[in-house]
Amino acid sequence: MRHLNRRHFLGAGLLLGASALLGKETPSKPIAIPQEYTPPIIAFPEKKPMVAISDRPPLLKSAKGREIFTQAITPNDEFFVRWHLPDIPTHIDLNEFRLEVKGSVNTPLSLSVDDLKSKFEPTEVAAVLQCGGNSRKYYAVTGQATHGVQWDHGAMGCAIWKGVKLKDILNRAGVKESATWVGLNGLEKPAMDETPDFFREMEIAETLQDQIIVAYAMNGEDLPYLNGFPIRLVIPGHFSDSWVKMLSEIMVMDTYRKSFFMDVAYTVPDNDCECVVSGSDFEYKRKPIATMKVKSVIGYPSPDTLIKKGSRVKIAGVAFDQGKGIKEVMISLDGGKSWSAAKLGQDYGKFAFRPWSFEWEPKTKGDFTIMARAINRIGNIQPLPDEIGWNAGGYQYNAVDNVNVKIV
Ligand SMILES: Nc1nc2c(c(=O)[nH]1)N[C@H]1C(S)=C(S)[C@@H](COP(=O)(O)O)O[C@H]1N2
Ligand SMILES: [Mo]
16 A cells, blocks of 8 residues: 655645645645736647646646536537646557456456447436536635635536446446445556555445446547546546546455545545635545535626627526536626526536526626526525635635626
């Protein structure tokens, strides 16, 4: 088992993503609010030019900004990209690539992508892929910034994933009775010995859920290389840190294996609100982030748009949750005093983006704040920005989105 010095990774490790995993001590309090920085727009293979927050490892978001979130399905060539380790393979030979299923199983398997396509029943699911750190920068509004890549809403997307149920693969291998956990590993290797491997774990019971798939197609095409070609795990309703890309190993285990990305990186306070007093850094008992929280994002208009008085504006966006389904999206044009229901668009299923729209004909000039607030079918509702619980890693941000526009 890889031995990690826990303290070594606290705090600063998350501030700059992978590059900072290699050193640095916990920063002293209070956490500094990061400086604004305008990242370049770079074209990567199979992608439109995208905003490159980092190019090694690639951290890309759509150059359209929030306007990519006016549609239910995010195009592959604009889908965001997030890798932790700089050493991702430069090529993959499908004749050699195998998904190994091993450990506590009766029959270890070594499956090619063709095997997955021809020897298993295919299945499809539309599902939102959202980084646990998505929208993290908006925590700064609370007065206390958080560690990690300061994503706006760009670290999410929704695609139609096609592949094989994880449980079908596990059943084919025959999981032994002693097994309790399943470890999932991607093809990329840590660049240095002291960097943790990107390794995720799931409890056996969780892996048996029907909707979890090993996907070989995204929106009807091969997965883009940067989104995990040739196969990746898809766990609908779950934050994407566990959606292992370039999945090459499924290790069935009798005991839990401690790992950096499970136990330290993507964690929130282990209490009911999953929050702490803002600014209290990482000195709390943690648990891994899991299911997503109800959320909506305004796709159009973008902040600071000038709108002519009397013109017709179609406010539009997307909403989603952990898979209960969106019941309603409410819009406010007066800073939250009154709310009206938006019109919900096409339903791609309970794990997908639910597009919504709201017609507005502004009749007076001045500054307006548009707010959007989603409620799901079990009554979960987005908190207002000043009500959201804070955590040092800046995970699970889901406060009511707002955009300021000017009517002229
Ligand atoms: N192999 C591998 N899989 C991975 C990661 C990684 O670094 N390596 N990052 C995870 C995280 S934290 C996120 S947010 C998603 C990003 O998926 P995307 O690049 O397809 O958008 O991949 C997940 N799967
Ligand atoms: Mo992530």
